Amino acid sequence: MNLQEFTQSKYNFEECMKCTVCTAYCPVLQVNPLYPGPKQAGPDGERLRLKDPFFFNYALKYCMNCKRCEVACPSGVKVADLIQAARIKHDHSKPKLRDRMLASTDTMGSLARPLAPVVNATIGLGVTKSLLDATLKIDKHRTFPKYSGRSFEGWLKRHAKAQAAFPEQVAYFHGCYVNYNYPQLGKDLVKVLNALGVGVQLLEKEKCCSIALITNGMSGKATKQATHNVGVLRKAIIDKGLKVLTTSSTCSLTLRDEYPGLLGIDNSDIRGAIQIAVRYIYEKLEGGAKLEFKPDYHKKIAYHVPCHMERLGWGVFSEKLLRSIPGVEFTLLDSNCCGIAGTYGFKKENYEASQKIGEPLFNQIREVNPDVVACDCETCKWQIEMSTGYKVMNPISILAEALA
Ligand code: SF4
Ligand code: SF4
Known part of the structure; x- marks a missing residue:
């Protein structure tokens, strides 16, 4: 050929x-x-x-x-x-220091976590933002996600024995955001799965899915990390017979489709067992499992389908789950990109375009005026929260909140 x-x-x-x-x-x-x-x-x-x-x-x-x-x-x-x-x-140009920093999510997360209160206070200061803008060309208008002082991995290890007692088991690819920034999303997933009689295990040692490395021109490092991840995914899926769930649409797309499509890594033996959690939960409920919800739960929810969730064709699972919660007033937002695309919108040269791209979505959210915006992607969450002031929650967290 x-x-x-x-x-x-x-x-x-x-x-x-x-x-x-x-x-x-x-x-x-x-x-x-x-x-x-x-x-x-x-x-x-x-x-x-x-x-x-x-x-x-x-x-x-x-x-x-x-x-x-x-x-x-x-x-x-x-x-x-x-x-x-x-x-x-x-493109063989050397990635800039900024791009290497933005793409090194595991390293930045590990460094920031022990000093989370100081790091969070510092990166929120106007003077820090101006300095990052002037030196690294990270746009000063951008809001950084906060770091958590405790990792999700540490939390789940402390609960491993209780999780192992459940009759059914899955493994969870939590991703950098859940581990370093927002462990609560991982805890919410554990709560929902436990309510379905399913225990949650960590993978042996996952690394960042590598999408930020791929899009920032570091395909060599991305290939190394992806090869490692495919190894640990195989141990869970083939050796232990587990499904691997994610809570991020972009991590899901990367593990399933970017590894073979862009990095040339064959994952055909495990691809089908990697699923976003909302799909797994929807299929369980379709199979007869039940979740009990609070009788007095009321929320007006506007659901934004992230671009990668559209590519996977899985937005329908989040939509159906959210609609199934009694007391939810549901609006499906028009198909629009929010404009951030991971690290793209953080870069000074892209900031203006990023905000213009998101404008139709931001305007529709303001028109709908929901209590909360639902979305399966962490970077869409940062963009929508920063640009509209509306709170954004992963559908899994909404399910966990609504559970009796
Ligand atoms: S729609 Fe445009 S920005 Fe998005 S992947 Fe295609 S070419 Fe790139
Ligand atoms: S949408 Fe039309 S122009 Fe674009 S790649 Fe497909 S066939 Fe070609």
Whole structure:
């Protein structure tokens, strides 16, 4: 198989019929004139790049990897994968210190955790934000997520014996956000699963899913971490026969699809056993399991489906679960990108575009005026909370809160 045939078989780019639907769906193209757009950066550009790498365009860095073009494409072209794979292959520029810091979530989390109160107070100061803006080009308007003084891993290890007593078991890929920033989401998942008679185990030693490394040009380190993760996932799934659940749509997409699609790591033997928790819970309830809810629970909830959740096709599970809680007044928000795309919106050069992209979503949230916005992605949460002032909760936390 020659290079052209290999690229075609992997990304399906010869199926592009030039309909330009993807260009209408690309949120970046609407706000950034420097970005060539999915059709030109993806299938059109790939034909040129295969002829001569000289045609690689550095403006491909403006792609947020939101995958909305792939959801929209009627021909099944893996447009976003083509663009990210081209960046991995052709962009050999050294990542900036800022990008390395933003992408090193495990390292930053481990360093910040023991000093969490000091770190949280410092990164919230105007003077710190101005300094980061001037030196590292992290936009000063951005609000950083707070660090937790205690890790989720430590908490679950202390409860391991109680968890092991449940008749059914799953493993949990908690991700960096739950471990270093918001252990409560992990605890909420444990509460809901325990109510269904399911105990939760840690993986042997997970590392960050690596999406931030991939999108910040560190595919070598990403491949090492991903290879490690596939090893520990195999131990849980194949050796122990467990399903592995996540609470983040982006971690789910990365573990299942970015590892083989962008890093060339074969995960076909375990991919099907990696699921977002809302899907697992929905299927349990469909199978006859029951959750008991508080009779007096009342909440007006607006659900934002994150772009990666749309790509996975799993937003329906969160929607159905939230609708099933008595006392919930539910609104499904229009399909819009929030604009942050992980570390993308933290960068000074992307901040303005990031906020413009999110504007239709922010406006709709203000119109609906919910008690809380529901969303399965931590970075969407940061963006929506910062930009609208509305509280954002993962559907799992809403389920846990509503439980009797
Ligand atoms: S939507 Fe698909 S088929 Fe249409 S131009 Fe984009 S990549 Fe090509
Ligand atoms: S992944 Fe998102 S930003 Fe990138 S081309 Fe596709 S729609 Fe545009």
